Amino acid sequence: MQIIPVPGTLDAASFDQLAKELAKSGEGKVLFDGRHLRWVDPGGIIGLLAAGTVARDRQGTPPKLQLLEGADVTKYLARMRFFEVAESVFDLEVRPPRRSWSSSDVLLEITPINTNPDIHAVVDRVQQQAGAILSKTLNYPASAVVQFSVILSEVCQNIIEHAEAPGWVSAQTYTWAKRLGRQVLILSVADVGKGFRGSLADTHATRFGNRWGDATALEAAFIHGLTRFPDSGRGQGIQQIRKQVRRWEGAISIRSGTARIADVPSWDDTPPLEENLPPFPGAQIHIILPAQVVDHA
Amino acid sequence: MPDFEVDPVSIDVGRLVRRNVASLYSSLVTRPTGQAVRLAIENVLAEEAGPVSLSVIDLSHVTVIDFSCADEVVAKLLLRFLEDDRPRDAFFVFRGIRELHRDPIEVVLERQTLAAVSETESGAYEVIGSTSWEELKVWQALEGRGRVKPKEVHDLVPGNGVEETLGSLVRRRLVFRNPLSGEYQALSDLLHCLT
Numbered sequence: 504m505q506i507i508p509v510p511g512t513l514d515a516a517s518f519d520q521l522a523k524e525l526a527k528s529g530e531g532k533v534l535f536d537g538r539h540l541r542w543v544d545p546g547g548i549i550g551l552l553a554a555g556t557v558a559r560d561r562q563g564t565p566p567k568l569q570l571l572e573g574a575d576v577t578k579y580l581a582r583m584r585f586f587e588v589a590e591s592v593f594d595l596e597v598r599p600p601r602r603s604w605s606s607s608d609v610l611l612e613i614t615p616i617n618t619n620p621d622i623h624a625v626v627d628r629v630q631q632q633a634g635a636i637l638s639k640t641l642n643y644p645a646s647a648v649v650q651f652s653v654i655l656s657e658v659c660q661n662i663i664e665h666a667e668a669p670g671w672v673s674a675q676t677y678t679w680a681k682r683l684g685r686q687v688l689i690l691s692v693a694d695v696g697k698g699f700r701g702s703l704a705d706t707h708a709t710r711f712g713n714r715w716g717d718a719t720a721l722e723a724a725f726i727h728g729l730t731r732f733p734d735s736g737r738g739q740g741i742q743q744i745r746k747q748v749r750r751w752e753g754a755i756s757i758r759s760g761t762a763r764i765a766d767v768p769s770w771d772d773t774p775p776l777e778e779n780l781p782p783f784p785g786a787q788i789h790i791i792l793p794a795q796v797v798d799h800a
Numbered sequence: 801m802p803d804f805e806v807d808p809v810s811i812d813v814g815r816l817v818r819r820n821v822a823s824l825y826s827s828l829v830t831r832p833t834g835q836a837v838r839l840a841i842e843n844v845l846a847e848e849a850g851p852v853s854l855s856v857i858d859l860s861h862v863t864v865i866d867f868s869c870a871d872e873v874v875a876k877l878l879l880r881f882l883e884d885d886r887p888r889d890a891f892f893v894f895r896g897i898r899e900l901h902r903d904p905i906e907v908v909l910e911r912q913t914l915a916a917v918s919e920t921e922s923g924a925y926e927v928i929g930s931t932s933w934e935e936l937k938v939w940q941a942l943e944g945r946g947r948v949k950p951k952e953v954h955d956l957v958p959g960n961g962v963e964e965t966l967g968s969l970v971r972r973r974l975v976f977r978n979p980l981s982g983e984y985q986a987l988s989d990l991l992h993c994l995t
Binding site: 619622623626627630646649650652653656657660663664735736737739740743 | 827829830831832833863864865866867868871872875876899900903904907908911912
């Protein structure tokens, strides 16, 4: 049994540690040890599901997942509907707490995205909840709910159109008191499919020659809007998401394979391009939208 | 009524998407949804319209439209009826494009160098998408006049090349040219004649 320790704080950044441990593990049985997990955000939860899925598909049976029974983080995972989705991924070594309450800061619980109707369902669901969160918590104009729905739809379509594998989406608000002194909305989408390099390889790899790799593929899609489809109407989704996230002074990053590319706002110090990360299949998209500063003067 | 037969067709996209695609939603999201809506519009035109038609595509009841869907419902629809092998001469006026829908629609139009006539909330008409300065100037002048006879074309705006610009607007389906009288007609004027 190979033990993969789950970091105490699990988010999109610390997910790399999980990917590194998973890459080291062979084809034997795997146990994800989450007993030290104290804090997790949508990027972390979805990353854990993705890592579990990779381990399950590699070994042919669900990996074990240990969590601390009764811990706040375990209750939070229940609130995010993690256990409902995790049942098909993990052999759970924890009794899921009853999910008896809802929370006003959860915009979108963990939701599998497998078909286009799934996207219709999440867009429809956030219409009701997102309006209140975006306007009251983040001080966005009332119209932002439509723009947020468009972002949500486009990132989810990325799973179906390019990954050819299951994916998940989730969104929640947090107070980033130390880092930013403001509330933020975190939207995470991940899949374990072919990734940007795999999606673009047939149509674009040749022209990049030996420069072709995960980082080049990400740059091609993220910066230049390249897509595997010959149709000139394609490839707009990511470009338009970036534009809207910039308008809201937000951050967006995409991790795929061994690279991560990001649009970095002034308040963040994430590198715009990271290479040689621990390999992980598919694509993980992470968007952070900060609360707008209200000028009371 | 115009002296040449043009069939008016009114298409409520919100109703169409609920009827054809997703019974519970009026969100125009995802590319397959857009494709289904565009095919439904083409079917309506095939069933209800003659060789020449002017269709009002009403987006008033659409809550959300994303870029993929806008590309399918707006850009690809226009492209289909600009092709040489188009099934019929179809002209389109878009209605109910709220400020929130405008960005995805303008982006997909500009990306494909397309333009469309849109009725604003106040009932005025505008061109959205990609047009040259000359096209916009001539289109606005014709919109103000409603229609012009061939011999009045040079009075439409000062300067040369007005006829060529009108020809371009006709080819782009932003202006209707009556094949019998040769008159150039704003789509808004044609719409008022038909309804």
